[in-house]
Amino acid sequence: MAAFDFPVVTFDESGNTGADLLNQEQPVFALASTKISYAEADHVLGITKTPQTREAKFSRLKKTPAGRRRIAEFLRAPELTEANVKISFYHKRFMVVTKVVDLLVETLAHADGIDLYRNGANIALSNLHFYCMPTFCGPVRTETFLGRMGSQEQFKG
Numbered sequence: 321m322a323a324f325d326f327p328v329v330t331f332d333e334s335g336n337t338g339a340d341l342l343n344q345e346q347p348v349f350a351l352a353s354t355k356i357s358y359a360e361a362d363h364v365l366g367i368t369k370t371p372q373t374r375e376a377k378f379s380r381l382k383k384t385p386a387g388r389r390r391i392a393e394f395l396r397a398p399e400l401t402e403a404n405v406k407i408s409f410y411h412k413r414f415m416v417v418t419k420v421v422d423l424l425v426e427t428l429a430h431a432d433g434i435d436l437y438r439n440g441a442n443i444a445l446s447n448l449h450f451y452c453m454p455t456f457c458g459p460v461r462t463e464t465f466l467g468r469m470g471s472q473e474q475f476k477g
Contacts, residue, residue, distance in 0.1 A: 327404075329355045341412040341470040349410045360399040367394045416470045417453075418446045 330353065340346075356364070368376035368390045376394075381387035394400075425445060426436045436442045454462045 327355050327357055328361070329353060330361075341416050342467060343412065347412055349412050349415070350407060351410070352405065352407045354400070354406075355404045356399055364394060364397045364399050367397060412470075413466065414446070414450050416466050417450045418442075420469050421446045421449060 341349075354361075365376055368381060373380070378391070381391050421436075421442055426442060429436045436445065453465075457465070
């Protein structure tokens, strides 16, 4: 392999509202990762660049027909395959609930000798809280609680 021609793993989030976990306009957070060489990355990113740009930004590219063509060509690049590109999507509101279960409920359960991660109990409990909390606690209390949890520094990923 030539210098800098070894696989490199990179991550980037969807931007926009990112860590604003209770944003009503963008309830989903997306995280993408790639594992390609610097040479492959240079080639793929070259598709989106123009002499006027220093960095490829989706928010700028999507605004013009030429930019949208570059995006489509970028997505068709042979270097970007299922083997080396992964995308994860997270429902932000559910993520707040899972963080509450993970950091608060699991801690208390563990102190009582209960393994909440065994057999997916953490997932079941997160689903139960997510779907039932508005009914049992009321929508206003649920919103207040999640708003406070979603804005706390220790709950940010």
